[in-house]
Amino acid sequence: MNNGNYDDQCVESIIADVADCKAFAYTYEAVGNLCSTPRSEPAGYIGAMFNAYMNGSYCGQSSTAYSPYATSSWVIGGAICGNPSGTQSFYTSGCAYFYEGPSYPYNNGYRIHGVTSPSQNY
Amino acid sequence: MMMKAKRGAMLAGATGVLGTALLFVNVAGSAPATPTFGTIPPAAFTTTDSSTRAVDRSASRVASHPVNIGAIPDFVQTLDRQGNIAGYVRKGDLFPTAPNGDLLAPGPHSVYARDGKTIVGQMILGKGFVAAGVNPDSVPSFPVTTGPAPTS
Numbered sequence: 001m002n003n004g005n006y007d008d009q010c011v012e013s014i015i016a017d018v019a020d021c022k023a024f025a026y027t028y029e030a031v032g033n034l035c036s037t038p039r040s041e042p043a044g045y046i047g048a049m050f051n052a053y054m055n056g057s058y059c060g061q062s063s064t065a066y067s068p069y070a071t072s073s074w075v076i077g078g079a080i081c082g083n084p085s086g087t088q089s090f091y092t093s094g095c096a097y098f099y100e101g102p103s104y105p106y107n108n109g110y111r112i113h114g115v116t117s118p119s120q121n122y
Numbered sequence: 123m124m125m126k127a128k129r130g131a132m133l134a135g136a137t138g139v140l141g142t143a144l145l146f147v148n149v150a151g152s153a154p155a156t157p158t159f160g161t162i163p164p165a166a167f168t169t170t171d172s173s174t175r176a177v178d179r180s181a182s183r184v185a186s187h188p189v190n191i192g193a194i195p196d197f198v199q200t201l202d203r204q205g206n207i208a209g210y211v212r213k214g215d216l217f218p219t220a221p222n223g224d225l226l227a228p229g230p231h232s233v234y235a236r237d238g239k240t241i242v243g244q245m246i247l248g249k250g251f252v253a254a255g256v257n258p259d260s261v262p263s264f265p266v267t268t269g270p271a272p273t274s
Contacts, residue, residue, distance in 0.1 A: 024271040059200075063263065075271035
């Protein structure tokens with residue numbers, strides 16, 4: 001998939017709602033060293049998954065979902081920790097996958113372990 | 123908070139096995155350290171400069187850790203789908219690193235009892251904890267939603 005025109009790849013993860021962990025993946029044109037102008041990629045190019053934690057314990061990870069159509073952004077989300085009563089502290093980290101061709105091992109993708117939303121209490 | 127990388131950069135193929143294999147390596151024949159068990163302290167989730175700044179992997183190979191690995195116990199407490207303590211996963215399995223220091227996504231891995239040796243189950247992508255002896259195919263996947271990400 002490397003067509004010689006480098007672009008940048010960004011990943012972001014957040015907790016968007018109560019106990020709902022989400023990981024975002026974005027593709028951008030290379031503009032200096034910044035994530036800036038979105039760049040659409042073919043179907044199946046961008047994927048995302050997330051790891052979820054609650055109160056410092058590991059809940060698990062989502063499957064990886066790839067975009068079924070051309071886009072510059074993709075998100076996967078889910079409340080895999082549940083949301084028991086009382087105040088809980090949730091944390092998410094996300095991974096973005098960018099397809100690079102069948103010669104690449106490890107799901108045929110290039111991945112970025114993305115960052116982190118701050119822990120949030122509910 | 124975002125990180126970026128240039129397409130075309132090669133990420134060395136490594137798996138969680140690396141971290142696992144190195145977990146109890148001792149130095150110069152000294153007694154291995156007693157592994158620690160517990161939850162991840164909030165401070166470990168605090169992002170650092172290296173995890174929040176834009177990263178040009180093709181040029182700098184700067185490791186991008188979303189967590190403070192050093193603050194994490196050797197075995198991290200793991201929950202089942204009901205929120206009960208199921209066991210512990212090895213830090214190296216949960217936060218596998220490539221030889222260049224980049225943090226990789228964890229794959230399926232074992233869940234251990236408090237002795238750090240007895241396998242009580244496994245963590246399956248998209249399914250969470252599956253107890254030993256249970257066929258993962260019989261466990262439903264987590265419900266997730268997907269779609270285009272919002273732009274800001």
